[in-house]
Amino acid sequence: MAEPIRMAFSPCPNDTFVFHALVHGQVPGAPAVTVDYADVDVTNGAAERGEYDLVKVSYAALPWLLDKYTLLPCGGALGRGCGPLVLTREASAGPETVAGKTVAVPGDRTTAYLLFRLWAAEHAPAEVVVRPFHEIMPAVAAGEIDAGLVIHEARFTYQRYGLHAAADLGDWWESTTGLPIPLGAILARTDLAERTGVTPAAAAAHVRASVNAAWADPAASRQYVLSHAQEMEGPVVDQHIGLYVNEFTRDLGTDGYAAVDELLGRAATAGLVPPVVIPRLSAV
Structure with missing residues (x-):
């Protein structure tokens, strides 16, 4: 068998x-x-x-x-329309948002992080820390980290934490490639x-x-x-x-x-x- x-x-x-x-x-x-x-x-x-x-x-x-x-x-x-988001406490936009900052990501070999590295190529953060994705939004909201890269249902719930989307990496990807x-x-x-x-x-x-x-x-x-x-x-x-x-x-x-x-x-x-x-x- x-x-x-x-x-x-x-x-x-x-x-x-x-x-x-x-x-x-x-x-x-x-x-x-x-x-x-x-x-x-x-x-x-x-x-x-x-x-x-x-x-x-x-x-x-x-x-x-x-x-x-x-x-x-x-x-x-x-x-389409389902990419990772870069979240911050302050309303801001663009790769320069993360330059020199501490950013939490949901894994160092995730697609989200790879897209983030391509997006922020000329504006590297000072430090990247890996956290389980469900811990990222509370940590950004509490000021423990400057920005967070989030996936999954966080697209629908980040406003509850008083956070702002500095970038939608799905939108960025689709606008530069035309691909899903x-x-x-x-x-x-x-x-x-x-x-x-x-x-x-x-x-x-x-x-x-x-x-x-x-x-x-x-x-x-x-x-x-x-x-x-x-x-x-x-x-x-x-x-x-x-x-x-x-x-x-x-x-x-x-x-x-x-x-x-x-x-x-x-x-x-x-x-x-x-x-x-x-x-x-x-x-x-």
């Missing part, structure tokens, strides 16, 4: 919504799945150690992971079939089926999504899913792959990541 697939993704509503059917054995023909829930800075490190068969990571981490993993063309988070912003990727171990009997292409087909099931019956996953949404209220959960689960979740397509190539190509040219070629994989 094949071993269960070991999987890790965040407890955020977009991930639990997308993977509900797969996790709960509702995808015909898919193997059993065991899940660990962790923020992306944790899963990036776990993937570098090869700890999971399927794992949600930052696109920015791919150059360090593709020796062990294959990028799946579905299940991830790309989109690549945030989170789903990877499968290249040797997945040896341990589980499931090829990466077959895993992609199962993930896509889970996406389709989520859209076909959104109510089916509601309790599961809310149980992992921490202190997020229902309307914010719905906004979160609506923003991060879109056509690119079902299939990266031409624009999705172009966005990944552009992000990592720009970063490699700037010397921020090693050069990498992203292979294309089609689901069976």
Whole structure:
């Protein structure tokens, strides 16, 4: 009997919504799945150690992971109008806002931080500190740090902390590239079939089926999504899913792959990541 697939993704509503059917054995023909829930800075490190068969990571981490993993063309988070925000206590705007300041980021190999480094290339902060993303807004509001780079549902809640958006890195990215912003990727171990009997292409087909099931019956996953949404209220959960689960979740397509190539190509040219070629994989 094949071993269960070991999987890790965040407890955020977009991930639990997308993977509900797969996790709960509702995808015909898919193997059993065991899940660990962790923020992306944790899963990036776990993937570098090869700890999971399927794992949600930052696109920015791919150059360090593709020796062990294959990028799946579905299940991830790309989109428009969904980029990270740079938040400050004072109303201000532009890269000069962070020059010489202390900035908290949600992980040093996150897509958010890579975009931040490209955006602030000529206005480097004095210090960058890594904090769990849910701690960043309170720390900025309390004056513990000068600015914070936030992701996820913080787009909908930062005003509650009296904070201001100095920059929307998604808007900046889209205005300079015309492409969606690549945030989170789903990877499968290249040797997945040896341990589980499931090829990466077959895993992609199962993930896509889970996406389709989520859209076909959104109510089916509601309790599961809310149980992992921490202190997020229902309307914010719905906004979160609506923003991060879109056509690119079902299939990266031409624009999705172009966005990944552009992000990592720009970063490699700037010397921020090693050069990498992203292979294309089609689901069976």
